[in-house]
Amino acid sequence: MRVTFAQQFEDGLRNINTAASQLADAQRRVSSGRRLNVASDDPAGMTAAIDARGSLATTDAYQRATDAASSRLLVADTALNDIINQITAAKVTATNALGSGRSQTQLDALATEILGIRDAVLGDMNTRFGSTYLFAGADGGQPPFTEAAGVVSAYQGDATTQSIDIAEGREVQITFDGSAIMQGSDAAHLFDELTTLATSIQAGNGTGILAGIAAIDRAFDRTNFAQTRVGIALKALEDVQPHLDASHLSSLTRVSSIEDADMAKAITDLSRAETAQQSALGAFASMARLTLMDYLR
Known part of the structure; x- marks a missing residue:
């Protein structure tokens, strides 16, 4: 032809x-x-790359969540630790007020110490992380307790708490019910108990002082329980981090193997x-x- x-x-x-x-x-x-720049370079490879990048994005989201949760929980742990110290100091002060031989000036000074401790605990309970009150339950937009003219309000948060996913099937709590810590099943919250205790100290009322010490002990147990839960959550974050790091590296390696060019061959x-x-x-x-x-x- x-x-x-x-x-x-x-x-x-x-x-x-x-x-x-x-x-x-x-x-x-x-x-x-890069070996893959457009879908037409390798349609099957592009599909695999999208899947690998999806896994990488999920892992990265978990890593950001663990970092944020760790920061929140460390702030909460610091606040709870200070509350325990303040409660312990309140018990020591109340115990010093027991018995006879105290002058009114001394009793007044001890009562003032109790009120100062109450205010310090109030500040700890109103701890914020960013704009979120950590001890107001899920309603973290307003302080759990407020004070006006020496009177502390009732709990203004809610009993619902917030949790955050840190891995598939795993989550940690990042906000707390302040009422469960400050009041629990008691008739009054710790702030009222401390105010009443200060009044009993000023009056030299031994029965009232003993009742205040008992309320302090219950508050100590509740706060210690809350801090233990925070510690468990922090340990969970510590345990999951190596797994997330390994998953991130694995996904990144997979993405690279699919998308990146063999430069010698290229x-x-x-x-x-x-x-x-x-x-x-x-x-x-x-x-x-x-x-x-x-x-x-």
Whole structure:
């Protein structure tokens, strides 16, 4: 079959375009360091890459959550630790007020100490992380307790708490029910108990002082229980972190293996593509120099 000049021209032009496209692809792989730049590079590989990046994004979200939860819980732990110290100091002060031989001035001073401790505990219970009150339950937008004219309000939060996922199937609590800590099943919250205790100390009321010490002991147990729960949550965060780090590295490695180019192969492919393009151009140029006499021979 006789090959016409037009057919040779079309074939030559097609070869040039193919070589140019292959060269552009090779240059893109070398310059970007990526094997996959568009879906057409490898549709199946692109699907696998999307799945791998989804796993990586999930792991990264868990890591951000654990960092945020750890920061919150450390703040809560500090506040609870101070409350325990304040409660312990209140018990010592109340115990010192028992018995006879105390002057009214001394009793007044001890009562003032109790009220100061009450205010310090109030400050701890109103601890915030960012704009969130940690001991107001899920309703972290307002302080759990307020004080006006020496009177502390009833609990203004709620009993619902917030938790955050730190891994698949695992979560930790990041806000707390302040009423459960300050009051529990008692008839009055600790702030009222301390206010009443201060009054009993001023009056030298031994029965009232003993009742106040008993209320302090119950508050100590509740606060200690809350701090233990925070400690357990912090330990859970510590335990999950290595697993998240390993999962992050595994997902990142998988993404790299799918998307990244083998640079040695990419450079070799680039060299071959350049040679192929030069050959296609050379062949086309040779064809263009042919005359009618060449075809008639």
